[in-house]
Amino acid sequence: MTTAPMRQDEPPVSLGRVLEEPLDRLSAADTSPIVRRVMAAHLDQTRVPVAKFSSFI
Amino acid sequence: MSPGPARAALTEFVLKVHSRCDLACDHCYVYEHADQSWRRRPTWMTPEVLRAAADRIAEHATAHRLSSVSVVLHGGEPLLLGPERMRRTVADLRRVIDPVTRLRIGMQTNGVLLSERFCDLLAEYDVAVGVSLDGARAANDLHRRFRNGASSYDQVLRALALLRRPAYRRLWSGLLCTVDVRNDPVGVYESLLAQEPPRIDFLLPHATWDAPPWRPGTGGTAYADWLRAVYDRWRADGRPVPVRLFDSLLSTARGGPSGTEWLGLDPIDLAVVETDGEWEQADSLKTAYDGAPATGMTVFSHPVDDVAASPELARRRSGRAGLSGECRRCAVVDQCGGGLFAHRYGAGHFDHPSVYCADLKELVVHVNENLPAPVPVRLDADLSDGLVDRVAASTGDGDGDAIRQLVEAQTAIVRALLREVAGGLPDGGLGADGWAALTELDRRAPGSVARVAAHPYVRTWAVDCLAGTGTGARHGPGYLGAIAAAVASDAGVPVRVTVPVRAGRLHLPTVGTVLLPEVGDGTAQVDVGPGSLKVSAGDVTVAVRTDAGEDTPRWQPTRTLVADDMTVLLEDGDPHRDCHRLPVGERLDDAGATRWAATFAAAWGIVTDEVPGHAEELRAGLRALVPLRRSGDGVSEASTGRQAFGGVAATETDAGSLAVLLVHEFQHSKMNALLDICDLVDRTRTTDIVVGWRPDPRPVEAVLHGIYAHAAVADIWRIRADRQLDGAQAVYRRYRDWTAEAIGALETADALTPAGSRLLRLVARSMAGWPS
Numbered sequence: 001m002t003t004a005p006m007r008q009d010e011p012p013v014s015l016g017r018v019l020e021e022p023l024d025r026l027s028a029a030d031t032s033p034i035v036r037r038v039m040a041a042h043l044d045q046t047r048v049p050v051a052k053f054s055s056f057i
Numbered sequence: 058m059s060p061g062p063a064r065a066a067l068t069e070f071v072l073k074v075h076s077r078c079d080l081a082c083d084h085c086y087v088y089e090h091a092d093q094s095w096r097r098r099p100t101w102m103t104p105e106v107l108r109a110a111a112d113r114i115a116e117h118a119t120a121h122r123l124s125s126v127s128v129v130l131h132g133g134e135p136l137l138l139g140p141e142r143m144r145r146t147v148a149d150l151r152r153v154i155d156p157v158t159r160l161r162i163g164m165q166t167n168g169v170l171l172s173e174r175f176c177d178l179l180a181e182y183d184v185a186v187g188v189s190l191d192g193a194r195a196a197n198d199l200h201r202r203f204r205n206g207a208s209s210y211d212q213v214l215r216a217l218a219l220l221r222r223p224a225y226r227r228l229w230s231g232l233l234c235t236v237d238v239r240n241d242p243v244g245v246y247e248s249l250l251a252q253e254p255p256r257i258d259f260l261l262p263h264a265t266w267d268a269p270p271w272r273p274g275t276g277g278t279a280y281a282d283w284l285r286a287v288y289d290r291w292r293a294d295g296r297p298v299p300v301r302l303f304d305s306l307l308s309t310a311r312g313g314p315s316g317t318e319w320l321g322l323d324p325i326d327l328a329v330v331e332t333d334g335e336w337e338q339a340d341s342l343k344t345a346y347d348g349a350p351a352t353g354m355t356v357f358s359h360p361v362d363d364v365a366a367s368p369e370l371a372r373r374r375s376g377r378a379g380l381s382g383e384c385r386r387c388a389v390v391d392q393c394g395g396g397l398f399a400h401r402y403g404a405g406h407f408d409h410p411s412v413y414c415a416d417l418k419e420l421v422v423h424v425n426e427n428l429p430a431p432v433p434v435r436l437d438a439d440l441s442d443g444l445v446d447r448v449a450a451s452t453g454d455g456d457g458d459a460i461r462q463l464v465e466a467q468t469a470i471v472r473a474l475l476r477e478v479a480g481g482l483p484d485g486g487l488g489a490d491g492w493a494a495l496t497e498l499d500r501r502a503p504g505s506v507a508r509v510a511a512h513p514y515v516r517t518w519a520v521d522c523l524a525g526t527g528t529g530a531r532h533g534p535g536y537l538g539a540i541a542a543a544v545a546s547d548a549g550v551p552v553r554v555t556v557p558v559r560a561g562r563l564h565l566p567t568v569g570t571v572l573l574p575e576v577g578d579g580t581a582q583v584d585v586g587p588g589s590l591k592v593s594a595g596d597v598t599v600a601v602r603t604d605a606g607e608d609t610p611r612w613q614p615t616r617t618l619v620a621d622d623m624t625v626l627l628e629d630g631d632p633h634r635d636c637h638r639l640p641v642g643e644r645l646d647d648a649g650a651t652r653w654a655a656t657f658a659a660a661w662g663i664v665t666d667e668v669p670g671h672a673e674e675l676r677a678g679l680r681a682l683v684p685l686r687r688s689g690d691g692v693s694e695a696s697t698g699r700q701a702f703g704g705v706a707a708t709e710t711d712a713g714s715l716a717v718l719l720v721h722e723f724q725h726s727k728m729n730a731l732l733d734i735c736d737l738v739d740r741t742r743t744t745d746i747v748v749g750w751r752p753d754p755r756p757v758e759a760v761l762h763g764i765y766a767h768a769a770v771a772d773i774w775r776i777r778a779d780r781q782l783d784g785a786q787a788v789y790r791r792y793r794d795w796t797a798e799a800i801g802a803l804e805t806a807d808a809l810t811p812a813g814s815r816l817l818r819l820v821a822r823s824m825a826g827w828p829s
Binding site: 015016018019022023024026028030031032034035036037038039040041042043052053054055056057 | 069071129131163164165187230231232233256257258260295296299301316317318319323325326327339340341397465466468469470472473474475476477479480495496499500506520523524699700732733734
């Protein structure tokens with residue numbers, strides 16, 4: 001986990017490359033931006049907590 | 058969808074299972090503040106009180122047809138119960154409440170006594186664990202000490218190390234940190250982050266106007282300054298972990314719910330049961346005055362409805378009307394909501410703003426002026442160019458090729474997620490041999506990898522895994538072995554991998570479930586052969602024919618629903634299918650599966666006859682149908698998971714209704730897939746829009762979803778009306794009007810990106826020729 005600010009100027013990500021390259025030849029540069037986009041959307045959807053009780057998380 | 062629970066229903070219950078604590082934190086509201094009722098309470102909750110509380114909760118869930126309830130085990134320190142009493146407590150709760158509704162159990166602990174034995178027990182009964190920690194050693198030692206003054210820090214860190222283990226990670230619900238403005242805010246944030254929690258929350262120390270919080274100097278907004286520093290760092294970091302306080306502020310900034318009792322105007326729907334069985338309000342009120350949380354009712358004398366109807370709880374469901382005049386006039390009241398109820402107390406009443414009013418106002422304004430930037434990812438044009446037009450146009454005409462493009466994009470996304478999960482595997486740990494097998498299979502049998510990756514609940518697993526929020530029967534990274542075995546089974550390629558077993562079930566996605574009750578939670582070695590599996594775990598060896606369609610005592614194959622040229626999985630075994638916010642059904646018996654098969658075949662006939670364009674799209678993208686448990690009185694329910702493209706969940710219904718809901722829900726699935734690769738909504742706009750199909754205003758993305766899905770439903774009913782089907786005209790008009798009105802509202806809101814606006818215009822154009 002890093003606390004370094006995210007870059008705001010990343011180049012477009014190729015989904016085609018992720019489809020075509022063998023899994024073990026994919027790099028973090030290929031996949032991390034896609035994962036970050038998916039996870040950000042997921043967390044935005046699920047961030048409303050299940051417990052309203054403030055003394056439990 | 059089913060109606061929401063009745064307004065007066067409570068859905069969250071805090072059980073004070075132990076009223077004493079092994080720490081003596083000087084900021085604890087239970088022992089150190091105004092209410093001293095703990096002195097007269099029994100030390101722990103007896104089985105009689107526990108069962109009465111469980112009966113009351115089950116009775117309430119049944120009466121209000123609640124789809125889920127939460128129970129939080131709290132104290133004092135709940136782990137002081139010891140393993141055996143804890144087992145009886147959670148077993149009783151599950152025995153009484155599980156049959157009537159989905160029960161989520163959580164526990165907040167100081168972590169000191171957390172052991173492997175406890176973790177095994179909590180895993181067995183699916184109990185989420187929140188831990189309290191105030192920062193690094195020095196920050197934590199300011200308050201969280203034993204009675205003799207000794208630090209609790211090392212014990213708590215040992216507990217967190219346990220919860221980070223793959224076997225227990227799914228149990229961990231997060232870290233709760235009480236703010237002390239003497240600590241460095243970013244230092245505290247980073248020390249919490251270093252523990253890799255799935256979630257964090259920052260609590261303000263409980264205080265009132267009669268007993269105000271400590272501040273450096275006089276006046277000022279030290280608490281806002283402290284939290285603002287953390288927020289800015291968290292935002293700059295790209296929000297690496299959910300922080301409940303900040304997420305609540307961001308949600309309320311968009312007009313959404315706060316999801317917590319101490320912000321926003323959400324109705325409070327929680328009650329507390331003390332160790333002696335007394336019903337109480339939220340226990341933070343203990344900070345106000347002695348006896349403040351009391352209701353005068355007990356679980357033996359009063360049902361939950363009486364507690365919910367009490368004036369104290371009714372006031373806390375009255376939103377803005379229940380606030381002081383000063384709060385009602387405040388510009389940020391919708392987000393702040395007057396702060397935590399207890400913090401408003403002073404001079405004998407609660408008709409004040411929060412004692413943290415200035416801090417809250419400052420923080421709300423700061424967050425609103427510094428909303429997080431959209432995730433800066435642009436995807437290459439080769440997949441998304443023109444796709445919006447084709448998907449938008451496919452509200453009726455059908456474009457199987459467009460759906461196949463969405464499927465390709467989904468496959469790419471799942472491959473990226475798989476790689477990310479694998480990147481976090483420890484060397485030689487569970488999942489490592491699965492990943493090695495999967496990468497080899499990716500070269501030898503890429504079609505099989507694509508087929509298994511396209512299963513909706515593989516992505517659900519991966520996302521939960523990466524979010525660290527998988528609970529219950531869901532798996533950690535070791536499930537890569539199960540995916541590899543499923544791929545090998547599909548390809549007919551011999552493979553040996555280690556696969557996790559959870560609650561006696563070893564599941565291979567799209568293939569089926571091996572039953573290993575002897576194993577409980579553990580691992581098994583799986584040898585995949587042509588049409589067969591050999592599963593070995595300790596002394597147990599099970600041989601399974603995967604090409605045999607029958608259930609056996611050891612094997613539950615994933616069944617298929619076949620109709621003409623359409624085949625989908627009848628998914629009632631995948632542990633990750635439980636992502637639809639509605640209770641999923643258990644494994645169907647043969648009769649149930651036969652009924653589903655007949656209904657699906659008839660429904661498919663209706664879809665191909667009435668809306669052949671949609672049939673073409675469903676053929677290209679629908680992968681699995683998940684039976685839901687019927688939770689109401691005959692109310693049909695259906696759902697699409699945001700992370701589960703190609704999966705539709707539904708309660709059992711008739712063929713005509715199933716036809717409509719397949720089309721309806723798959724529209725949502727298509728929209729989700731499009732949102733994965735295109736920005737359709739302008740995230741900087743926070744408008745909420747009133748729509749016909751829901752009583753509450755909806756966020757822009759939800760309105761776009763609704764328009765897209767309801768346009769398709771209107772289309773079906775338009776055709777049924779053409780064919781003079783009884784009542785069809787009225788249904789058609791209702792859906793058409795809802796959709797048209799929402800399109801108009803969304804156009805006015807100016808909250809879509811150019812791509813989103815284009816999609817909206819195309820949907821509107823497709824409806825232009827429809828009859829009035």
